[in-house]
Amino acid sequence: MKILVLVTSRRISWHNGTGRSSCPLKHGPAGKEEQLMKALVIEAPGSIEIREVVDPEIKKEDDVLIRVTACGICGTDIHIFGGLKSARYPVVPGHEFCGVVEVVGKRAAEKLKEGDRVVVDPNLSCFQCEACREGRINHCTNGMINQGVNLDGGFAEFARVNVKQCYRISRDMPEDVAVLGEPLSCVLHGLDKAEVFPSERVVVFGGGPIGVLIYKCLHTIMGVSDICIVEISQERINAARAAGVESISDTIPQGEADVVFEACGSVEAFESGIRMLAPSGRLVQFGVPVEDAIGRVPLYEIYRKEISIVGSFVNPFTMKRSVELLLVYQDLFSGIAVTRLSLEEAKSVIRGEMATSGFLKAVVSF
Ligand SMILES: [Zn+2]
Ligand SMILES: [Zn+2]
Known part of the structure; x- marks a missing residue:
């Protein structure tokens, strides 16, 4: 029931015009209305476009729908554009993102609620394979999710993540600090x-x-x-x-x-x-x-x-510590991710058409 209420409230806020910018509705295969969002999509190595794609929806009880507020551009995004064996194509890149909880699945609602601000860990292991049970979760052999690499990531207005990937942050943590959670x-x-x-x-x-x-x-x-x-x-x-x-x-x-x-x-x-x-x-x-x-x-x-x-590969068990350090050392970590780019400019950076040496971490804000 709760899920239904939240979904309804989101759609109402959208129709009231308090939601995102112009977002057309289209009819899906079952005649159901689908909402479209703007996303950066790497279609295949060497091919990247900004597209209107169907909004992600809650599919499992652990799912959380995040309204992305900021996503950092990383060298990995450029590697995916160049062609990466571990990437899935087409994919929405972006694995360094934070945002606001928009909708929560039934079980996710035990930990998060609509409006919570979160930093996302883009990596999710199975916690069941031999590597995971030995504590080497970054070497999971059972379909480890690397969001933004093998599953759609944060260069979009919305992203679906698992509740385990969400780390709640206070409302006053600056965006340029919060977006450093994953790196x-x-x-x-x-x-x-x-x-x-x-x-x-x-x-x-x-x-x-x-x-x-x-x-x-x-x-x-x-x-x-x-x-x-x-x-x-x-x-x-x-x-x-x-x-x-x-x-x-x-x-x-x-x-x-x-x-x-x-x-x-x-x-x-x-x-x-x-x-x-x-x-x-x-x-x-x-x-x-x-x-x-x-x-x-x-x-x-x-x-x-x-x-x-x-x-050193990704971030096994270090995300919580990262978010805690960002909170304690906000001043130390501010000033790194201060360059703001549009989605169009992010596309140029990933295509290698825009120099990145003049700044440290560039971020797309939505
Ligand atoms: Zn990165
Ligand atoms: Zn595993």
Whole structure:
């Protein structure tokens, strides 16, 4: 009954003109009225369009319909456009989003209600396969959902998610902070894997939003004082400085590093990073390389110095911590996702037609 009431209220608010911008109704196959929404759709590798698509609806009791308020553009969206084996086509990209709960399924209503503001974890594992039961939920072998990659994501006015993917946030958390929930959760997983001590020397390759998040977590929250970012783009350096990064340069620092974060997906950065590691050093491959990228490693150095190379993939069990940190350190994380783009501009960025080096994280607001 509750679901019906909520659906009705949504439709009433729409017909009263207090809902979204012009949204035509069309008749579906069963003669049922369907509402259309604007969405960015990657039809196939190399093909992206803004389309009017049918609104997602509540299908299961755990479902939540989110009115997306902001969705960040990520390198992964560009990889999907370029052609990604793990992606489904066509797909609505966008995995870094937050919004307002519009409709809740029966069981989801036990945890969320209409009007709640939430950050979405785009990843949902089965929690039943062997990998999941061993705690490696990011290696789920049973149809793990990566919303925005293999299921429709956040570059649309509405998105359907599972209630387990929703993290409630306060009404006053700024949008540019809330939208960092997913990228920060991924960074936290990478930091967990690196096990950095405050006295260690850290070098981060890549001064994009991920590099800046790694820097801020280590420098300000974890008290690592000897840390710098290496970034080749002067515009990116300026953007990172404007976001509060003090130590960033276009040259690789002299001397050894205890921990290197590769946060740009570059073979050159990976190889430079390995070469500068101190004994017992760790390199975290965080940036997403192209699928066939091959980096050379100095085998003797790895043996003699006991060097570790670790990957970091998505955000197992780190989303809650991410949202809590965003709440506590709102000032620290503001200033990163401040660039606002239209859906049309997001399309240009994903097509590679619009330069992104002048800003850190660009966000589409709905
Ligand atoms: Zn991302
Ligand atoms: Zn699983």
